[in-house]
Amino acid sequence: MTQPGSTPSRPRRGAGCLQSLLVLAVILGLGYGASKVFGDKDSSSSSASSSPSSASDGKGGSWEVGDCGGPDPENKPDGYRAFDCDDSGATFEALEIKSASILPNAIQCPAGTDLIIQVSRVFGSGDNKKGGGIPTNTVCGRNLTGEHPGDAGAGGGQLVKGDCITSTAKEVACASAGSDAFKVLDLVKEKEQCPAATTEPMELMMAMGRPYDVICGGKV
Template sequence: MTQPGSTPPRPRRAAGCLQSLVVLAVMLGLAYGASKVFGDDSSKSSSSSSSSASDGKGGSWEVGDCGGPDPDNKPDGYRAFDCDESGATFKALEIKPASIMPNAIQCPAGTDLIIQVSRVFGSGDDKKAGGIPTNTVCGRNLSGDHPGDAGAGGGQLVEGDCVTSTAKEIACASAGSDAFKVLALVKEKEECPAATTEPMQLMMAMGRPYDVICGGKA
């Protein structure tokens, strides 16, 4: 995971404030490859990403808080913004505990990016040395671009998404005849709904709440 940058946090605002610097860093486990025969992580989606946030002075993220790209920490830096500021690009949908296992973070449908908030100590380049994870933010874009929506082809895998026969997530609008609709995400094949035609057994992943994709007609 990319380490937090060194940009100072923004001043505290009265309510629901954010004092965090956000640094984008892709994590594993936003979607998962099936292990029927393949054995590779072929369903990992490139249109969604997970990120790390530096919690500079102890300020905490709350549902409804916003952030966006940090112009002083390009190309991957993000920071907190008031939602009505021009730099804001996403809003926090849900706040979850931090986890060292990316697969254990399950955000709600509609999540476009995942942000791990970390508390860092020191200043300047010292902040790039790492931080202590404190919580995780499930973020949704403020624009009309929502790869995390069910069927849109990005974000974490959710019911209503579409996948190929190798469990790679794709947009349902462009799905071919060999694609499948995700009818359910379960632990055992026996738990799949009756309409399932392609139960996909996934490779083991620590923390993931499901092991089988129940695929049906797309």
């Protein structure tokens, strides 16, 4: 698994049958879990989501760790497709493959994940290929070049240990964190499970499928 801050390898894998899959960008949850019990997370946070709008010929295939992909020019703005890793259209590499889930909160990718993409299989042609489909798996992707907002402390991606948050549980870059910021020491189900250095255990609103309910905040 690629560690935060490292540069992923770029295996020369052929897109092959992967190009026949509908790949839907569902920039799921980038921070979606961080909502204090007293209110929703600030809408200006790094969280984002988008409606699927891609197409495929429905021939089938599956993703593996190390496969690459990028934006699908035929299905803007949210469509993604498979590319060879050395192709100019490739922008990310699959860091980890998860099972598909109808509960966005249930998808928890590793640190270093810059984008999360739902892959679905579509049958038919023409307008039938616009959206929908049968979810097959979820790709945790890391950018091949450029910035890595998913690295711990970088201020983007899903919330992971090592990130920084404000007193209202909004994720921020640790390098620019203010005096009210906390370091995420752990993500647990019960506040009693937080490590001893925790000074601000933040209990979150209920979210089906999310693997944690408490953010253990400590000194930055």
